[in-house]
Amino acid sequence: MNFEESFVAAVQNAVTPSEADILIARGVVLETIGGASEPVVTTEFVDRWLEAIGCSRPAPRSKFTALPAKEEGRRLADPDPMDPHMAEYRGTHAVRWAVSQLVAEGVLTRGAGNNYAMQPERINVDYPGGSSGVPVLVHSPIVGNPNEYHRFMPVHRDPAGSEVLLPVEELLDGLGDILGARGQTMVRESRRALQRGLYLASSSLLAAASEAAWFNLARAVPNAPSALAKKVIDGRDVAEVIRLTEQKLRELKPSPGGATITEVVTQAHMFREVRNYALHPVEDHDSDRETWLTETGATLLAIASRRYFVKMADLQRRLVESGHAK
Structure with a gap:
């Protein structure tokens, strides 16, 4: 189906993050990593961003449903930017912009891990009668092998705080x-x-x-x-x-x-x-x-x-x- 230009433009506008969206994302990222005990997955930043603007993720496997237009000469109504499908897409890109800016400013860096739960490494220890590994979780910046899901952590142990748009x-x-x-x-x-x-x-x-x-x-x-x-x-x-x-x-x-x-x-x-x-x-x-x-x-x-x-x-x-x- 070829969508009319006005509808395509409205969708583009609904999913493109504004400067205010990115500003909110910066605050959310800084607040989240400031209280985290381990590197934070980017999807959590998006969840917090959606919460801050009063929205949530869409239902699993659901799709955006366009409504008929009330205006004469148009088939489909403009999407609501606060629709969960639109907001999730816009928030994902807002978080990407915020994270990239904070990385460039030296506030964030890549942390180990992906979308799965963090797994400890093991320190091998011999003892009388046997040998085993002690599980440890030490978080430090990581370099190389980018994954689909990235986690980020503060470069410094005590990053500067930032006020955030609270629910x-x-x-x-x-x-x-x-x-x-x-x-x-x-x-x-x-x-x-x-x-x-x-x-x-x-x-x-x-x-x-x-x-x-x-x-x-x-x-x-x-x-x-x-x-x-x-x-x-x-x-x-x-x-x-x-x-x-x-x-x-x-x-x-x-x-x-x-x-x-x-x-x-x-x-x-x-x-x-x-x-x-x-x-x-x-x-x-x-x-x-x-x-x-x-x-x-x-x-x-x-x-x-x-x-x-x-x-x-x-x-x-x-x-x-x-x-x-x-």
Whole structure:
């Protein structure tokens, strides 16, 4: 069968990894090898990549089923890039790109083994009354004889870590108090938007979740000044809520650290700018914000959001504890 050109182009697009796909793969590879006790087979990288984007492998021996097109003049509808068959193919190539880059950067090298379980070597030992072999597993880089299945390991014993796009429920773990029910919903919907290529919506929803977190942080301020309390009740003017809450954070004893407070406040204002630009892209000099509304930018925001919200949750806990102490 000769497929129409538009369908072939859509399939090509669905299985070709983007820069954001490769970025996610890099994080997955680094996280996986960082916690591994032996060289990791590439199929595990692909499994972790699929998990990170909210997908899974297709059923064994299944094939992609094209649906009839609803558009006049077309036979077949464009495939969904999140279909397991498309995602698996795209993830495999994203992992290849990530691994090749990390090898070139001196972070990865080939490790012994293939798709089968690692088998120990044996050290021959004679003893009174007999002889036998002691099984050992020593992992070191391997050179030569490439196999169909390759495993990789860090060049150094302690490779540099990397933040990774976590599955959304892992991202939200322990963040219920700081985000609240609505904030958690916005994070989940942000991830769904990211998976569907709705990058403006994804970044905007994360920015809205940031605002929800700041109102919840402000609610934890013990004996909050009337100006802050009124802003929280009104549910408006997040910039002022951030400013007034920051003042109370800097009064905490013991201090959580000025650098930590500054980092969280700076990221909060960055999220505000992203959301404002998404709604009102009016100034030419603000066009750099457009980066956060692209696939790569939205992915980076999603990766960094866990660290940001965890720090806010810690500040919330400190505020609550300071109120109990009083």
